[in-house]
Amino acid sequence: MLGLEYFSFIDLWSPLFLAVMLLLVAGYFVLIGPLAGWFPGSTSVPLWRRGLFVCGMIFLYLAQGGPLSLLGHLMFSFHMVSMALSYLVAVPLIMLGIPDFIWRAALRVNPLQRLSFLARPIVAALLFNGLFSLYHIPVVHDYVMLHFAVHRSYYAVLFLTSALMWWTLINPLPEHRMVDGLGKIGFIFLNMVLLTPACGLIIFADHPLYATYSDPDTWARAMGYCVAGNPAALLQAFGGPTFFGLMSPKVDQQVGGIAMKFIQEFIFASMLAYVFYHWYKKENGQEDAEASMPSSEMEGGSLTRV
Numbered sequence: 001m002l003g004l005e006y007f008s009f010i011d012l013w014s015p016l017f018l019a020v021m022l023l024l025v026a027g028y029f030v031l032i033g034p035l036a037g038w039f040p041g042s043t044s045v046p047l048w049r050r051g052l053f054v055c056g057m058i059f060l061y062l063a064q065g066g067p068l069s070l071l072g073h074l075m076f077s078f079h080m081v082s083m084a085l086s087y088l089v090a091v092p093l094i095m096l097g098i099p100d101f102i103w104r105a106a107l108r109v110n111p112l113q114r115l116s117f118l119a120r121p122i123v124a125a126l127l128f129n130g131l132f133s134l135y136h137i138p139v140v141h142d143y144v145m146l147h148f149a150v151h152r153s154y155y156a157v158l159f160l161t162s163a164l165m166w167w168t169l170i171n172p173l174p175e176h177r178m179v180d181g182l183g184k185i186g187f188i189f190l191n192m193v194l195l196t197p198a199c200g201l202i203i204f205a206d207h208p209l210y211a212t213y214s215d216p217d218t219w220a221r222a223m224g225y226c227v228a229g230n231p232a233a234l235l236q237a238f239g240g241p242t243f244f245g246l247m248s249p250k251v252d253q254q255v256g257g258i259a260m261k262f263i264q265e266f267i268f269a270s271m272l273a274y275v276f277y278h279w280y281k282k283e284n285g286q287e288d289a290e291a292s293m294p295s296s297e298m299e300g301g302s303l304t305r306v
Contacts, residue, residue, distance in 0.1 A: 003074060003244035004067055006237075011227040017065035025057050032099060039101040053097020060090035064155070073226050074244040076213045080202075080256035084263040086155075087132070087162040092170055095163060100172050107176065121179055121187050124164040129194035131161055136198045138209040145212045145222045165191065169271060181279040188272045195264055202257030208249040216240030 004012060032050070036042040062068050063085040071078035106112060117123060134140055135154060144151050168187050171177055179187060202209065211218040219241045224231035238244070245252055 002071060002246070004070065007070060007227055012067050012070060014065035014069070018061060021057055021061045021065070025054060028053055028097075031102060036101070039105050041104070042101045043099070045099045049097050049099060051097075052093045056090045056093030056095075056097060059085050059093065063090065070226060073212075073223055074241060075246070075256075076210060076249070076253050077256040077259055079213075080260040081263070083132075084260050087128075087158060088264055088267050091159065091162045092166045095166055095170055103173055107173075119164050119167050119178075121168045121183070122190075124161070124168060125187065125190050125194060128158070128161040128165040129191060129198075131158055132195065133198035136202060138211075141209075142211045142218060146218070148225045151225070169275070181275075181282070184275045185272060185279070188268050188275065192265065192268050195261070199257045199261040199264075203254050203261070205250075205253065208253055210253070213241050213252065214249040 009015075029050075032045045036045075063072075063082040068078060068082050068085070072082040073079070118127065131154075135144060135158070144154050168179060169184060208214040212222045213219065216235055216239060220231040220235040223234050227234070242249070247255065
């Protein structure tokens with residue numbers, strides 16, 4: 001299916017990466033279980049929070065180590081779905097799965113305190129969306145795909161900057177919140193706007209932009225980093241990426257840009273609805289509280305609006 005039958009189990013499932021992910025999940029359950037007493041203020045972690053963490057790790061594994069990762073080297077559309085799952089789905093799920101007492105312990109580490117300015121909303125939004133857009137400039141993308149160490153490092157940085165971006169929206173610690181209510185709504189719109197130019201470049205380009213998905217030699221070299229075997233043998237066996245393509249490179253590229261923008265819009269629109277609902281509910285609650293106050297207290301100035 002989709003050409004995956006031509007590749008080995010190791011190529012498809014990346015057992016080493018899977019082992020690392022399983023170790024991280026096991027470490028998570030040890031931290032919130034037997035070792036939870038090491039953390040001040042530790043409490044029992046509810047099942048739903050544990051489930052979010054595990055789901056986030058599953059999405060991250062599928063996007064970066066499972067069959068979807070391999071498909072992302074065969075077709076640009078799958079590459080963009082992999083990116084969306086990695087940084088717009090997996091990251092917030094993992095973060096939501098981490099309990100408050102672990103966040104507080106982590107944020108007490110001095111190096112993290114010194115880098116706290118990176119989590120400021122404007123800085124975090126510019127960092128993630130800027131690096132994501134830079135990565136999809138054709139010359140940058142092809143260079144990253146052809147250099148394994150650069151590729152892994154860039155993806156790690158994207159993961160970290162994605163976490164910084166999401167921190168503004170899902171930060172569970174009141175003492176570390178920088179914006180709330182309308183500020184979060186504005187932050188969501190900012191992120192939706194910042195990613196639009198990169199998606200627009202991809203969607204409306206009149207020719208294939210990326211050599212790793214259109215040039216056979218470049219594609220074979222890039223594939224050499226994610227599958228076993230000689231890149232020359234891959235080229236001889238398949239002739240290039242068009243062997244696996246369900247559509248032309250140009251259309252595949254356009255579908256990828258549309259998929260990325262659609263997933264981003266859906267996720268942020270859902271987050272926007274959630275934030276707006278709670279902001280509206282909070283404002284109405286305050287107004288109801290004011291309406292229920294005796295007039296003498298209102299006139300006395302005892303009610304202060306926050």
